[in-house]
Amino acid sequence: MAANSENAQEAGKGELSVLTMSDDQIMKKIHATDDDHADETFDADPLFIVAQNILKRATHIVDNMVQGSQPHEENLDEKAPSFSPPLCTLKQLSFEMACKTPGEQTAEKTTMAILNKLKSYSWHAKAALTLAAFSIEYGDFWLLAQLLSSNQLASSVGILKRVPAILKPPSLIRKYSKEIVELNNLIKATMEVINSIFELEKLSIDYTQNVLASTAMGHLPVDVYWAIITIVACTTQMCCLTSDEDTKQGLSPFAGKIKLTLGSLKEQINLIHQQTKEVEAYRMLKKTILRATNIMKVLRALIFAKDNVQQLFDGSTQQLVSIDVLKKKNVLLFFSGLDISTVEISILNPINDGIRNDYQYKIVWIPIVEQWTDDLQKKFALLRSQMVWYTVQYFAPAGGIRFIQKKWKFENKPILVVMNPHGKVEHLNALHMIWVWGMRALPFTKAAEERLVKEPNWIGDIMVGIYPNLQESMNDKDKHIFFYGGKDKDWIQQFEKKAAALENDPVIKKAMVSIQLFCIGKDDHESLGRFWNKIESLFFSKIDKDIKQDTEMQEIQKLLSFKNERGWVIVSNLSKVEVICHGEIILKFLEVFENWKGEVQKIGFKGCFKEYDDKIPEGERPCCRVDVPFTPRYIPKHMKCPHCARVMETRVNFKCCHIDEAI
Incomplete structure (x- = not known):
């Protein structure tokens, strides 16, 4: 008492009690008692x-x-x-x-x-x-x-x-x-605290690069x-x-502080030891993978670590099978979190169908989850039921996750790593070219992607991949297809009205210019998502292959800059892009239809639009903003504007659309 x-x-004297001081206040208080050049x-x-x-x-x-x-x-x-x-x-x-x-x-x-x-x-x-x-x-x-x-x-x-x-x-x-x-x-408790302090001091010397140790010190x-x-x-x-x-x-007040201090120190020491083990596991895994001469050694080291039971779940038979089914195969390792969407899963269905009879290729889904819970296991089972390929059960080895994140640049977005039978990586992420070219991307190697990105007429690959019925129209040399879309329904209605007038104009018909209007995603939100995914994937494929600012790359960047605008239009003929235009500009162009329609027969629709577009002062054009998902491996250090070739300003943007499907 x-x-x-x-x-x-003492507390009543108005002086701040040391027992109620924050750590920052105590640190400030004792700072003057420490010599920066202490006797080590x-x-x-x-x-x-x-x-x-x-x-x-x-x-x-x-x-x-x-x-x-x-x-x-x-x-x-x-x-x-x-x-x-x-x-x-x-x-x-x-x-x-x-x-x-x-x-x-x-x-x-x-x-x-x-x-x-x-x-x-x-x-x-x-x-x-x-x-x-x-x-x-x-x-x-x-x-x-x-x-x-x-x-x-x-x-x-x-x-x-x-x-x-x-x-x-x-x-x-x-x-x-x-x-x-x-x-x-x-x-006894104070001795434990000081013992932990000594252990932490030793860890900070042994692992000088450990961020946790530096923070704790x-x-x-x-x-x-x-x-x-x-x-x-x-x-x-x-x-x-x-x-x-x-x-x-x-x-008792000091005992309470010592208890908290000891708990904090032990937690930090445990985390440092855990992190150290993960670093060592990563180092050994990296060494194993670099020296591996067959895919089985890589997969066993990467996926199963020390587990004795090395089995996969076969989605086609709903049975567990041995990992030996992957021996001497080209394996498409599909890494993702459990937030993957049905659209992202469905992109691999035609690939699985295409390789079903080719026993040299297999797909394996490897879910990346840091800490499994009952709810996550239920979600995993639901996602697994949508896949007809192989699945790894509850993958969680820390070294494997660290390797996938660090060396293969997995950052929550799905990736598809292609590995040959010798355990060598043929492509770090073949998903982009699969989004664009599907089975045409076989054998899903870097060489295949380099060949595909150099092909002209990219709009045909994009559109026919989503709307197969368009194949005939896109092969018609007299047909100009107006693909259009946007965020603003009013703009879409305005454009459709003006474009319909253009389509039915006698001068246009006399010039034998056939026009077909096609609205992207008007009644199908999923198709719109697939369209933009394909465009972004094509952009990343070209960036990854260091394709310079060629005509196709400018077209793709220009289209990406319209993704969040009120409206946009692509005019295509024979799978070639003739015009990619901002919605406001195309509306103004159609408003002055009478001024240029006489030139259609001489220089074509593309020539007429170019003459009009060239006369627009740069200051009157809408700002150009290219939004692409953040993927450090693919984002260039700088990007030139697809309209004026100036270096674009770089900004960071975070976004959520509250739905699973990408848009």
């Missing part, structure tokens, strides 16, 4: 080992005395290193802590005095020195207590140390048993502060107990 009342009085030559390890040895035996003696049983010390493994202790420093610290009045404020002032005395030492050494100074007094007291009845010298020295104040009469040790046990337990001064102030409080409580005074040092 007396201790509590004193703490309350002082080896605190042997000092800490000896202090631990003393306190382990002393606390063991106390436990046995309070419980009334005989001590059993044979299980205490003690190491006694040979070194020269800094005795004068230890005595100064003992003197600094001795005979202080109980209270939080006194403990805080004493702690700051100790930190100033130890200014030239590293933080873990400060903790070890303070603990060692305390261990001398605490160990000496309980050693004398043990020898009191059998050694006359110990009896005499014990009198001066007030040992009999607790042990005689026996009723006193029972009277203070609660306080003694509390003190003893707090000493930044917080170390606060951890050391709580260890030292707790040792000061324990010293004061020991003095109160030997004096048999009513006033005691309250230890």
Whole structure:
């Protein structure tokens, strides 16, 4: 009660209690007590080992005395290193802590005095020195207590140390048993904290590049502060107990802080060890994959790690099969999270159908999940039921995930890594070319993609892939197909009205220009998503192959810049792009139809539009903004405007459309 009342009085003086200070406030407070050029030559390890040895035996003696049983010390493994202790420093610290009045404020002032005395030492050494100074007094007291009845010298020295104040009469040790046990337990906990501080210090040296270790070391001064102030409080409580005074040092607030500190340190150390294991697993996996000469070695190392059961789920038979079904095969490794959409799954269905009778190719889905839960397993089972190819069950080896993320650039978006029977990667992500060319992309290698991206007439591959019925129209040399779309329904209606007038105009018909209007995604949202996915995939395929700013690349960038606009139009003839235009410009062009329709027969629709477009001042054109999904491996450092060739401004944009299908 007396201790509590004193703490309350101190708190009432208007001074901020150290027990309620934030870590930042404590860090600021103790910063001045640390020398930036601390003596790193002082080896605190042997000092800490000896202090631990003393306190382990002393606390063991106390436990046995309070419980009334005989001590059993044979299980205490003690190491006694040979070194020269800094005795004068230890005595100064003992003197600094001795005979202080109980209270939080006194403990805080004493702690700051100790930190100033130890200014030239590293933080873990400060903790070890303070603990060692305390261990001398605490160990000496309980050693004398043990020898009191059998050694006359110990009896005499014990009198001066007030040992009999607790042990005689026996009723006193029972009277203070609660306080003694509390003190003893707090000493043990503080030793654990300092031991964790030493372990963290060692980890920071062994793993200098570990970010977690660096972060934890930044917080170390606060951890050391709580260890030292707790040792000061324990010293004061020991003095109160030997004096048999009513006033005691309250230890519970310090015990709470030590518990939190210890929990935090252990959590950080565990995370560092876990991260270190992952780094080592990644290193070994990388070494294995680089040296592998067949695909089975790669897959076993990448997917199954140490698991003995190496099975896949066959979606076509709904049965588990051995991984040996992939031996000597070209394997398409499909990596994704569990947020994959049905559209993204469906893109592989025609590929699976196309390779079904070709036993040299197999598809395997590998779900990337950091931590499996019951709900995620249910979601996995639902997704797996939509796939007719092979699936890896609950893939989770940390080394494999790290490798896939770091070397194969998996960042939540699905990728399709193509690996040949020798375990060599033929393509890091064949999904883009599959989106665009489907089975034409076989054998899904970089060489195949390089050939495909150089082909002209990309609009035919895009449109026929979504709307197979358009094949005949796109092969008609007299037919101009107006593909159009946009975010604004009013714009679409305006365009359709003006384009219909153009289609039925006698001059256009006389010029034998056949016009077909085709709205992308008007009644089919999924088709619109597939259209933009294909356009983006074609963009990434060209970027990946370092295709320069050729005509096709300009057309694709221009179209991507219209993705979020009110409206846009592509005019195609014989699968060739004649015009790609912003919705506002094409409407104005159609409004002045009478001015140019006479030229259609001479220079064609494309020539008429070019003459009109060339006369538009650059300042009157809408701003050009190209939005593409963030994929670090594919995003260029800079991009030229497809309209004026100026270098475009780079911005970061985050987006969610609240649906699974991409748009």
